[in-house]
Amino acid sequence: MTVGFIGEARDSVDDRERGHIDTVIGLAEQFAKLAADHDERAEINVANLDALHDAGLTAAVLPAAVGGEGLSYRAFGAIVRAIAQGDPATATIWAMHTGAGVGLAELTRDGLGSFFADEFLAGRRFANALSEPATGNAFLNPQQDAQPVDGGWTLHGAKRFVSGSEIADYLLVNARVDGEPAYFAVIPDDSVTFVPIWDTLGLRATRSQLVSFDNTLLAADKRGRVPGPTDFAAIPAALPAISLGIADAALAALIAHARGREIAGAPLSHQQWVQHAVADAEIKLTAAHALYDKALREADAHDPAFFPDLNRAKYLANKVAVEVSGLGVRIGGGTGFLKTSPIQRHHRDAQAGQLMAHSTEVLATIIGSDVLGVGVQAR
Structure with missing residues (x-):
């Protein structure tokens, strides 16, 4: 594995973060050996994701304010780049999982407290379901309106390119509530289906499916605040x-x-x-x-x-x-x-x-x- 650029970041962080980077470099060399096989089968390499969790990366990337170690951005960037060099599909799923897991831990901190942080640390899988079929680039400004019901709202629509969706325990979903973006944790149930369209050109092992929501409950008690500038991006x-x-x-x-x-x-x-x-x-x-x-x-x-x-x-x-x-x-x-x-x-x-x-x-x-x-x- 080429470590020149990654090595520059490695040399600039503390010993704890340096250890995480070294661990990931070693794991990525192993990931590379099976990347082509999983790409050909368009199959998520769950073992890779488990290895990253078992190596302590979940606790490392969770911000200290919500119970983790709080990696620096430079260390995080070096880690994602090393994983992507070995298997970019794994890197993509892990990045989206991290974004959704950390996001829910931060966005719901004033409501559910440490629940999603604890679930993230326990190794539950998260997926980022924000992009809509017609407005993928406006992923922070959803155009789909949620309808009010007892206990929250319902969403009838779809999100696209949801990497790792089929193995996710929780989805980070947004929708428009009273004309404004709102963010929710959704536990996939019978109202959530994964449309089998994934036979793509590249990053085949991400299985970034279209996810359909058929009047899926967006529970009020699982609603979080809007992302802010101090959240871990x-x-x-x-x-x-x-x-x-x-x-x-x-x-x-x-x-x-x-x-x-x-x-x-x-x-x-x-x-x-x-x-x-x-x-x-x-x-x-x-x-x-x-x-x-x-x-x-x-x-x-x-x-x-x-x-x-x-x-x-x-x-x-x-x-x-x-x-x-x-x-x-x-x-x-x-x-x-x-x-x-x-x-x-x-x-x-x-x-x-x-x-x-x-x-x-x-x-x-x-x-x-x-x-x-x-x-x-x-x-």
């Missing part, structure tokens, strides 16, 4: 790391191929066009890492520039992952399309990041509008 912080981890793996795979394939009596790595293209890819990856690291440092310092810089980091990380993995296909040639080659899987996986909210097109509008001063765009 697990999902926004994780998304650039997933793409960067895929780019790391794609770069390592193309380097291995270029070194091992001979053309006209010399390794492919000796060809000038390959050297020039790899130089461009490595420099862009380094730049994306630097921008992401800047955003995480700002987050740890409680600097509000964290959020706009995370937008920039995600935008660049998504594009770099696609470019690096695409270069792998060029260098790999016909053999890169074979199932036995990791090159094709990295290229497929890289496409997903730029579609996850906010998509690169939406981010380009947000960033460009800010730079040009033509008006504040919805976040």
